[in-house]
Amino acid sequence: QRAANGPVEITLQRFFGACDAQYGASTDVAAAEGECAIITTLVNRFNAQNRDVHVKVNIVYWPGYDQLSAALAAGDPPDLVTMHQSVISDYSLRGLIEPLDAGLKSVGVDPTGFTPAARAGVTRGGHVYALPFDNWAMLWHVNMNLFRAAGLVHNGKPVMPRSPDELLAQARQFTRATGKPYLIQSMVNEPSAYARNLFTFLLQQDSDFFADPRHIKLRTPQAHRVLELFKQLYDEGLTTKNQDYTAATAAFLNGQGGVYLVGTWMIGTYDQAARQRGSPLAGGYAVVPYPQLYPARDATYADGHSWVVPAAQRSPEKTRAIFRLLRFLKDNDFEWSRTGHLPAYAAVIASARWRALPHRGDIVRLVDTATPLAPGVQRQFLVQQIISEEMESAITGQKPIDAALADAEHRVNDVLFNLL
Amino acid sequence: MAHARPGRWIAVAALAVAALAMAAPLLWTLLLSLKSNDDLLRGTAVAFAPPYTLRNYGDILGHSAVFGWLLNSTIVSLGVTAGVLTLSSLAGYGFARLRFPGRDIIFILVLFGLAIPEQSVIIARHQMFSALGLHNSYGGLIFPGLAAPFGVFLMTQYFRAMPKELEEAAWLDGASRFKTFWRILLPLSLPAQATLGIFTFLSTWNDYWWPLISATNSSMYTLTVGVASSQMNFAQTNGLGFLMAQAVFASVPILIVYVIFQRYIVAGVRAAA
Amino acid sequence: MEALDIPALAHEADAVPPRGWSAAASEARAGLLFVAPYLIVFGVLLVYPLLSGIWLSLHKADLFGGARFIGVENYARLFRDDIFRQAVWNTCTFVVLTVPALTVAGLVLALALNRASRWSAILRGLFFSSSVLSVTIVTLVWRMVLIPDGGLIANLLALAHLPPVPFLSDTRFALPAVALTTVWWCIGLPMMLFLAALQQVPKDLYEAAALDNAGWWRTLWRITLPSIRRTALVVVVIEVILQFQLFGQAQIMTLGGPNNASLPIVLFIYQIGFQRWDIGYAAAASEILFCIILVAAMAQFFASRGREGT
């Protein structure tokens, strides 16, 4: 709704939290640290640079899809929304969000500039439904000090296993040497980590568990192998137990284990810790993508943030304003990548200033290995949650592995089958 | 009954323990709210030792929108409380004291209403409010709270227990039924009003679900939705201190309301005794 | 407000109707006027949505349009759905765990704190204060108590050289843990209601009982409890209704896990309705929840009727 000749107002709905206290008025993006600060300053700068447009920010609690659904149902959705690439199908298939091909073209954004993972993540049925903002994946965050003590450092780099057996062997060696578990995992009240691990190692085995996006196949030897591996680690005490996300995050900071399986977003935090003297991580933090444990192919399950435009009646100038903002966000993707997430644009990856960022060189391999699920799969959050529940009960021994896999498969398929 | 009874000391001890169990988490929350998020990342044990900081509270207050949310929550909670007290008292008096055809059946039906879980009406309600364009408005936030039958239930019970003579005296004094209600029974129902008031205000203040899906526009956020929205992802890990500060901050108004109403409960009791 | 009673007056003042009829009729009119405002709200905001919810439950419907009438298929599906059956079981268990605890604890506290002393006032405030917190915070605080890795209880156990108990990740303990949290959180309401009731009991009854040589215990059983029976009923009914609607604690503390061991009906409804958008199915589930609560509450009423004998 355009006031007589006032600026066009567009509503941007996002998560990432609020940090107006420090950055409410700042347009100095370079000085901003962390997701919240960077996105806040970015928007501030856009508003400052474009007097004819005003971006009103609607911050929502992560991930905010309930509110989005409610707003869509109520018929007045925001103009621009953060959305995980894994969620796009849910909305695109119902025409709740607009294809952006034409609009992006009009502001000179060319999908061929996206990284493969990003492009796969936002494309549905040949149409681009979102502007990719980043990709992120689970990584192996390594405590080099402990690794060194366990003799698992080879010319400055952590020694990574190349097969399940090596993994077990190195883990045992590590634990023997340090008396601490090799892995730190968030295993309590954990909605997704288990599933992401499973996806990663299924991808590495080329298991086509989602050959049909409406039907998952989990009663496979590949899946069994993966669960068996994690159960083994659990049974032998080679991983922390009974930790939830918070406990695990603190545990790694406090040097209570060798490898912490968590996402790209923690790089900054741990890099900071590594620079503090006295911290258990001091001078001893490395991060690498998941090792390839299975010969078939090197792959890591990845997701990413992106921007979508909910379907609604909009005036032409409003639409134009939206795409100008999208263009602006794309142009500042480097700034965003300082959060630790992987840039969604090949150009940024290639840029020297990105590679200059700490540890980026160590994870650049992800650009080629990051893989989302098949585009047609809906309700991926729910699917991950179901699989995680079942894997937890299998790994902690409350259910036989095969039973857990069967239940997971049945429950997931029930969800997908009953979709309208 | 001034006479000490056996086991009194055991009782006192038990009470003390219970009080401790009750108080500990609250103090814990307060302590955590005074620590910086980064310190807490290492674990919450640090909360027992300095340094303490008001930084988290600063961040809350520094967030301009917070006062808007505070205002919204206050308006909505007061609105619902006032509405519930009014409707429940009127209806409670009607059900308890006035004979009209079908009264008992209707009352039973209202009691049935107690059993309706929010989830079984929320979707239809959301659609209805969309049709009426009530979302993102105070009305949209206040109306649903008014339907709760608990108040009617409570007030009816209370009015039934009141002596009839007072009412009759008022009628003889030429007071209309409404005036009798307004000047005589209402003032005498203060204890019940206070109890009901506290809990209506409280549940409205802490309500998260309906405001989340009705007030989707950040300018209409209530405090609960607002503070939730301002948490970054994994806030419990990365923003624990901030989270706790928000909890303390959001609780203060209710504690004030509690203190006020509690006084009325006591006063009402004195009047009754 | 005054407007409210004008019709009643106008009627009372008008020409002489048949004897005996007038008073009753004006009373009836006044009565309807008093209850009307609430009944309207009640009908529009509760009854109508309930009915349309029931109607919806007979459809295969999606949150974003598209509804196909399928009769009772949703209900049939629910009864085949193991997870729903488990959710029902969990919810009932939870109610059994919490409601008696809340009622008894609330009563005990009220009895202990029904004094004028300053300490009682402080303690009343303290025991009420937990109700002030929002569910997010309550669960967060209790996570720190329950988490086996460095949680409060774990540390206490460690002092006794006992292994930590994984409350939230063990199928046996998850639901009780949620129940414990809930009792701590909700104790305020029963206490307040009981306090209000206790203060209505006439003092001379206690004096008579004292002269009748009734000990503290007997006075409690034969005088106090009977005098506040109505309130006890209110408390039980309200708590049954509230606790059947367990949602936030389970969602945040356990996500209903492990292995659905703590999945309550409402969380089930939430996942179906707002994550799977299968609102027809969700509606069906919530109607069943409604029936369960109704039965439970009514059971209370009739039980108490029986006890009163009148």
Next chain:
Amino acid sequence: MGGVSLRGICKRFGDALVLDNVSLEIGAGEFVVVLGPSGCGKSTLLRVIAGLETIDAGEIEIGGERIDHLPPGKRGVAMVFQSYALYPHMTVRENMAFGLDNIGVSRTETARRISDAARMLEMEQLLDRRPAALSGGQRQRVAIGRAIVKEPRLFMFDEPLSNLDAALRVRTRQEIASLHRRIGTAMIFVTHDQTEAMTLADRIVVMNQRRIEQVGTPLEIYRNPATAFVASFVGAPAMNMLPVTAVPGGGAFQRVALADGAMVDTAVPAASRKGALQLGLRPEAVRLCAAGAGDMDATVAFVEFLGDKTHVFLSLAGGDRIVAVAGATAPVREGETVGVRFDGGDAHLFDADGRNLRIMA
């Protein structure tokens, strides 16, 4: 302002009949006291007139105007409840002002009436207290004051004095009497106190079991009770009732024989009667004398010294027990035998249905 008239009032609670075809005419400015045993319907009668209970049959008029369809507030009656029913949350002053406020009496007028009433009831210094801070007696006076200030067409008091101590009761009684003399409004006063009834009433209405037994001036009621019930209910100690049989002789007047054969000549006109009768004798109509000197002898069962008089409880040879009133210093001792003389002229005779033959004659 005219009187009150009730015609054929019936009232039932559920299927329990509480007022059975009650009719009563109260003259303008008349002071009527309703006497009756507990549960006979006194309060209900007042509540019906006040409009607090609907009537199932009958008509009520005040000053010739039909009121039984009007709401209580519009009937122009004031009532003092058995349980005061003061508004606990209002001060005494507010309690009194409430009713005036409702009918729109001016501020100044209200103030005047309240101060008048307060002076009259000696409670000026209580005006700003709450009922909780008053003693039983004081509350009662407030309740009366609340009625007075309304200057109604009809006052109704439901046992207003029962909780006052003797001295205060006498004073308040006389205040009500003078109040009535001053404002001359019709008043209905329910009590079960003899003295109050006798001293206050222009006419006494004796009720029994949802019916009116007799209406009359205090002296009529006392001297010529229409029924055995009235006779035994009014007067303390109660009238002695002795089972007797009519016997011939005694000329124009009826002679009766007591259980032990002793004869008593009454002042009741003789008539051919058979069957059991009851002889009613006021205690003061029983005179004590030396043993053998009276109509018969009796033994003193026990004695109540009241200071100004003495109640002597006697058992007759026939086993009947009667009570006599003697002077303050009666020289009787329990157990001794005395003679009693019946003052037959004051005696009443009641037939099997309890009707007083002396009146019917």
Next chain:
Amino acid sequence: MGGVSLRGICKRFGDALVLDNVSLEIGAGEFVVVLGPSGCGKSTLLRVIAGLETIDAGEIEIGGERIDHLPPGKRGVAMVFQSYALYPHMTVRENMAFGLDNIGVSRTETARRISDAARMLEMEQLLDRRPAALSGGQRQRVAIGRAIVKEPRLFMFDEPLSNLDAALRVRTRQEIASLHRRIGTAMIFVTHDQTEAMTLADRIVVMNQRRIEQVGTPLEIYRNPATAFVASFVGAPAMNMLPVTAVPGGGAFQRVALADGAMVDTAVPAASRKGALQLGLRPEAVRLCAAGAGDMDATVAFVEFLGDKTHVFLSLAGGDRIVAVAGATAPVREGETVGVRFDGGDAHLFDADGRNLRIMA
């Protein structure tokens, strides 16, 4: 089982002294009635003995055993409350059984006592009702029954009869009297009803403003009131109090002069006195006669016919108002002038402090 003895009892509520050094000896099986104006501390006295209020000073013994440190239930006293205090959720039967059950009386014994009490109080048919379904009078009887069945060492009644109708009040009064005669337990009975006090009491305790004014048998209290307060509080209508001055003459006995100069010879031994005195005359000590025939003339202000007697309110020439008691059929009319004769032998004289000179002499 011995009697009760109170020694120097003091009780204060906050800083308000309610019982001021009260001492009282009650013999075993004695029936003591406490009379006093509202608010003088009667109920408080009972509550202190019952143990419902702690005492601030003094000792209480029952049967020689110190009890003021025992809890109420252990003192072996039963009390009937001014406000009944029946258990609303129990039937009448349960109300009575509760106390017995607590001290472990056998089922059969309990049943027996209850049925006895029920018969005595005429409430057999009420045993299974709840208090809410009873009339005021019936509730009171239940309260009494609840006390009786416990067969305590001491009964205490706080104005138990005030809500009963005349007939029932007389009956219940006599039942209590006979109950007392039968079980011979000590009883303390609070009332402000003259007749009850006079008829029931072995001794009457007159209280006034947190103190005991006089203790004595009904006749002592009535005939020889120790103070002006007792004199005017006991007896209805109250004793006439006339301001007089002592004048010489009258020989051995004191002669006094009324305001209008009229002389009265009392039976009080003469002594050199100056200053204002008060002449106390019982109404029955004032005799009416033809105008001019008496000590002085007076005009009849108004007349109360009570049926068995008549109260004549007179105003003297000096302006004093006095009451006389005349026979049932006194031929006086309001406004007329009559002569009055003072029966000086019954007259009392009170000094400035209100002490009765006749007794002190």
